[in-house]
Amino acid sequence: MFDNKLQSKIPAGPLAEKWTRHKSDIKVVSPANKRKLEIIVIGTGLGGASAAASLGELGYNVKIFCISDSPRRAHSIAAQGGINAAKNYQNDNDSVYRLFYDTIKGGDYRSREANVYRLAEVSPLIIDQCVAQGVPFAREYGGLLSNRSFGGAQVSRTFYARGQTGQQLLLGAYAALNRQIAEGKVKSYHRHEMLDLVMIDGKAKGIIARNLETGELERHGAHAVVIASGGYGNVFFLSTNAMNSNVSAAIQCYRHGAFFANPCFAQIHPTCIPVHGDQQSKLTLMSESLRNDGRIWVPKKLEDVEKLRKKQLKPSQISEDDRDYYLERRYPAFGNLVPRDVASRAAKERCDAGYGVNETGLAVFLDFSTAIDRLGKKVIAERYGNLFQMYEKITDVNPYEEPMQIYPAIHYTMGGIWVDYNLMTTIPGLYAIGEANFSDHGGNRLGASALMQGLADGYFVLPYTIGDYLSKEIQTPKTDIKDKAFDEAEKQVKEKIDKIFNVKGKQPVDAIHKKLGRVMWEYVGMARNDKGLRKALDLIEEIRREFWSDVLVPGENTEFNQELEKAVRLADFIETGKLMALDALNRRESCGGHFREEMQTEDGETRRDDRNFMYVSAWEYQGEGKDPLLHREPLIYESVRVSTRNYKD
Amino acid sequence: MKFKLKIWRQKNAKAKGQFESFSIENISSDTSFLEMLDILNNRLISEGKEPIAFDHDCREGICGMCSLYINGRAHGPDDDVTTCQLHMRKFRDGDTITIEPWRSAAFPVIRDLAVNRYAFDQILQAGGFVSVNTGGVPDGNAVPIAKPDADEAMDAAACIGCGACVATCKNGSAMLFVAARVSSLAKLPQGRVEATGRAKAMVAKMDELGFGGCTNTQACEAECPKAISISHIARLNREFLCAKLQD
Numbered sequence: 001m002f003d004n005k006l007q008s009k010i011p012a013g014p015l016a017e018k019w020t021r022h023k024s025d026i027k028v029v030s031p032a033n034k035r036k037l038e039i040i041v042i043g044t045g046l047g048g049a050s051a052a053a054s055l056g057e058l059g060y061n062v063k064i065f066c067i068s069d070s071p072r073r074a075h076s077i078a079a080q081g082g083i084n085a086a087k088n089y090q091n092d093n094d095s096v097y098r099l100f101y102d103t104i105k106g107g108d109y110r111s112r113e114a115n116v117y118r119l120a121e122v123s124p125l126i127i128d129q130c131v132a133q134g135v136p137f138a139r140e141y142g143g144l145l146s147n148r149s150f151g152g153a154q155v156s157r158t159f160y161a162r163g164q165t166g167q168q169l170l171l172g173a174y175a176a177l178n179r180q181i182a183e184g185k186v187k188s189y190h191r192h193e194m195l196d197l198v199m200i201d202g203k204a205k206g207i208i209a210r211n212l213e214t215g216e217l218e219r220h221g222a223h224a225v226v227i228a229s230g231g232y233g234n235v236f237f238l239s240t241n242a243m244n245s246n247v248s249a250a251i252q253c254y255r256h257g258a259f260f261a262n263p264c265f266a267q268i269h270p271t272c273i274p275v276h277g278d279q280q281s282k283l284t285l286m287s288e289s290l291r292n293d294g295r296i297w298v299p300k301k302l303e304d305v306e307k308l309r310k311k312q313l314k315p316s317q318i319s320e321d322d323r324d325y326y327l328e329r330r331y332p333a334f335g336n337l338v339p340r341d342v343a344s345r346a347a348k349e350r351c352d353a354g355y356g357v358n359e360t361g362l363a364v365f366l367d368f369s370t371a372i373d374r375l376g377k378k379v380i381a382e383r384y385g386n387l388f389q390m391y392e393k394i395t396d397v398n399p400y401e402e403p404m405q406i407y408p409a410i411h412y413t414m415g416g417i418w419v420d421y422n423l424m425t426t427i428p429g430l431y432a433i434g435e436a437n438f439s440d441h442g443g444n445r446l447g448a449s450a451l452m453q454g455l456a457d458g459y460f461v462l463p464y465t466i467g468d469y470l471s472k473e474i475q476t477p478k479t480d481i482k483d484k485a486f487d488e489a490e491k492q493v494k495e496k497i498d499k500i501f502n503v504k505g506k507q508p509v510d511a512i513h514k515k516l517g518r519v520m521w522e523y524v525g526m527a528r529n530d531k532g533l534r535k536a537l538d539l540i541e542e543i544r545r546e547f548w549s550d551v552l553v554p555g556e557n558t559e560f561n562q563e564l565e566k567a568v569r570l571a572d573f574i575e576t577g578k579l580m581a582l583d584a585l586n587r588r589e590s591c592g593g594h595f596r597e598e599m600q601t602e603d604g605e606t607r608r609d610d611r612n613f614m615y616v617s618a619w620e621y622q623g624e625g626k627d628p629l630l631h632r633e634p635l636i637y638e639s640v641r642v643s644t645r646n647y648k649d
Numbered sequence: 650m651k652f653k654l655k656i657w658r659q660k661n662a663k664a665k666g667q668f669e670s671f672s673i674e675n676i677s678s679d680t681s682f683l684e685m686l687d688i689l690n691n692r693l694i695s696e697g698k699e700p701i702a703f704d705h706d707c708r709e710g711i712c713g714m715c716s717l718y719i720n721g722r723a724h725g726p727d728d729d730v731t732t733c734q735l736h737m738r739k740f741r742d743g744d745t746i747t748i749e750p751w752r753s754a755a756f757p758v759i760r761d762l763a764v765n766r767y768a769f770d771q772i773l774q775a776g777g778f779v780s781v782n783t784g785g786v787p788d789g790n791a792v793p794i795a796k797p798d799a800d801e802a803m804d805a806a807a808c809i810g811c812g813a814c815v816a817t818c819k820n821g822s823a824m825l826f827v828a829a830r831v832s833s834l835a836k837l838p839q840g841r842v843e844a845t846g847r848a849k850a851m852v853a854k855m856d857e858l859g860f861g862g863c864t865n866t867q868a869c870e871a872e873c874p875k876a877i878s879i880s881h882i883a884r885l886n887r888e889f890l891c892a893k894l895q896d
Contacts, residue, residue, distance in 0.1 A: 132786035136802040143793025175778035508694040
């Protein structure tokens with residue numbers, strides 16, 4: 001099974017010493033040489049902003065690109081609940097090992113031990129860093145930092161800033177970035193989108209970017225390129241991702257030879273506001289932190305379900321005895337705080353059995369009445385006020401009086417560009433960090449761990465590991481953007497854009513994207529099977545043909561053209577959808593967020609197949625119209641005993 | 650529901666703009682305002698016309714990307730929400746709705762309803778940060794911070810940088826935006842170290858970029874989707890005066 005092309009470069013030695021030893025072993029670049037080196041960072045979320053700021057502070061010359069009008073708009077801003085860190089401030093016996101173990105187990109034993117341990121190890125530093133930047137974390141009356149609990153953990157290790165933790169952490173990283181911009185160490189390009197990677201002599205050396213205001217194509221050279229452009233959840237059209245979140249930067253890298261790992265691992269978040277109709281453009285998340293105090297239920301009796309749907313009965317009128325708190329029933333040890341994949345499937349199971357509580361039959365209740373009785377409305381408002389307000393604005397229902405209705409939706413993607421321990425992809429000089437890479441969350445990410453990973457990569461891992469590569473580039477002169485590799489890349493981007501314009505079909509981009517989304521949700525969503533996945537592959541091919549023969553993009557290339565932006569991204573979403581379906585078809589086991597119906601236990605839990613699938617699947621592009629080639633990186637567990645996830649006792 | 654829409658069209662920053670009228674039907678009251686524009690845009694595209702450019706991203710009221718001046722109000726008629734959280738149930742069937750971009754000298758129109766707010770980034774680059782590098786900082790619990798101070802810092806930090814305050818202000822002032830950042834950092838010991846220089850530098854940058862002065866009309870507070878209080882402007886003024894007195 002060993003694959004020469006996949007060198008994970010995990011250092012030898014005991015787990016707890018690997019990162020320390022590795023840091024001593026890797027090379028550093030002197031300040032005088034850092035001044036000569038250039039780094040491009042794509043994306044300004046937690047990963048990109050923290051990396052660019054830290055690299056600028058170290059003395060590198062950094063260029064950072066974002067598609068919005070400001071780095072602060074990146075979708076990290078929308079993360080609500082919190083950030084995990086092994087501080088053990090609550091004296092509840094938390095530790096680096098426990099956070100590591102919870103993350104490995106939560107990921108259903110499909111992530112790398114060494115990467116996850118490092119993540120847990122640097123997590124306390126992140127909190128210190130953010131406090132020093134002036135991030136207003138929630139505090140107790142004594143003035144110390146407050147914590148809350150999150151799914152998949154039995155300790156309280158989540159730091160938060162009301163329901164806006166992502167916003168506050170991003171504003172911290174963005175402020176650090178602004179300081180470097182002011183000092184001239186980072187140059188920021190807003191409303192710019194990376195449309196191709198440029199490689200010279202097999203190394204990543206620059207990008208072609210489109211200025212979205214003018215349509216102009218620009219060439220930017222560097223000694224290394226860092227992809228921090230987030231995940232691919234918008235393949236599904238409807239997701240909790242921002243409307244402009246896209247996978248194009250990652251897919252350009254994939255087309256140039258960067259392997260794409262575990263694409264089928266997508267996270268479906270259990271607590272989102274249900275779909276209201278076919279005019280809907282996106283789904284809104286209700287933070288997992290709500291499961292600290294909210295209890296999830298559906299009626300026990302189908303006749304109550306009928307009455308709820310006809311609005312003859314209010315949920316608050318259903319007596320305790322007639323409610324099925326199904327998570328507490330099935331998973332007594334973790335109750336409402338089981339990991340996301342488990343909670344999502346349990347909601348689907350109840351709704352499939354006919355207990356869905358709204359007209360579409362695709363919703364369950366998240367109820368705060370017990371918590372309001374216990375703690376009072378004021379405490380609940382303090383904890384979740386902004387989320388309750390958001391819910392009421394969208395649904396016109398007051399969650400202080402009636403329970404929220406929720407249903408699972410696509411939220412996060414654990415898969416991404418394959419990286420080694422140094423966060424370098426299979427292309428020398430090309431790095432991937434944050435949600436854009438695959439490395440830390442295995443088959444399922446725990447709540448409050450995305451913020452942790454983005455900032456760990458950007459503040460404390462990449463600034464060290466990138467030095468090891470750049471130490472060999474100190475003699476390399478500035479990349480020449482007149483090189484023929486840039487000519488060729490720019491020509492291809494231009495041809496692709498012209499080709500899209502020239503289709504002159506009948507369907508707007510959204511119409512085709514919605515079709516792709518429906519296929520993905522139906523066959524590559526919460527439950528997958530052999531037949532459905534094969535059908536999905538056929539349908540995705542049809543959608544690809546439809547796109548290239550019937551898409552209609554108005555306007556011109558040389559202007560601010562949002563339809564063109566969407567069209568270019570959709571072409572890459574189609575490619576990603578195919579990768580996801582192929583990977584899901586290959587992975588004939590159920591694990592984490594990937595549920596193959598053929599592989600389940602008698603009581604409907606996931607059944608892993610460690611003997612055949614304890615590996616990272618890494619897909620190598622083989623050219624337009626050809627199926628990608630599968631490489632396997634075996635996962636070796638030296639420190640934890642691999643077992644079946646158990647949240648029951 | 651059905652509506653008449655009067656929407657500002659402008660080809661680019663240099664072109665002269667004008668209103669264009671549209672009518673739209675079969676809109677569910679649960680549809681969000683931006684979804685209503687999506688529906689209109691997809692119709693326009695199918696008819697071979699150019700869709701309306703507007704900024705948006707997270708569609709849950711936190712990224713600050715969406716804007717729009719709707720019937721003379723920034724982010725429309727609902728209180729404490731951004732345009733993306735506004736739903737059509739807040740309008741009456743048959744209403745005429747006028748939609749304009751943010752209008753401010755400091756926010757040039759890119760196209761139709763989309764404007765450039767890069768000036769906000771520049772103000773923050775002038776001093777909206779704590780000058781600490783990554784690494785080498787004290788433990789997060791080393792300095793206790795009184796809960797009311799942390800809470801007030803968070804109140805100010807809730808600003809999403811959308812620009813509604815500037816668009817609403819008859820002077821085109823960015824005082825509430827600047828105050829939110831200055832005040833948030835001023836309430837925390839980590840931010841106090843550079844407090845005086847920060848207030849001066851950010852106010853100077855705001856003036857330089859063509860934002861107007863504050864005459865206390867309080868319109869910004871009324872229209873802020875995150876209900877940021879003008880008490881933060883009072884704190885900014887205090888910080889600014891103290892800094893000037895030290896000169």
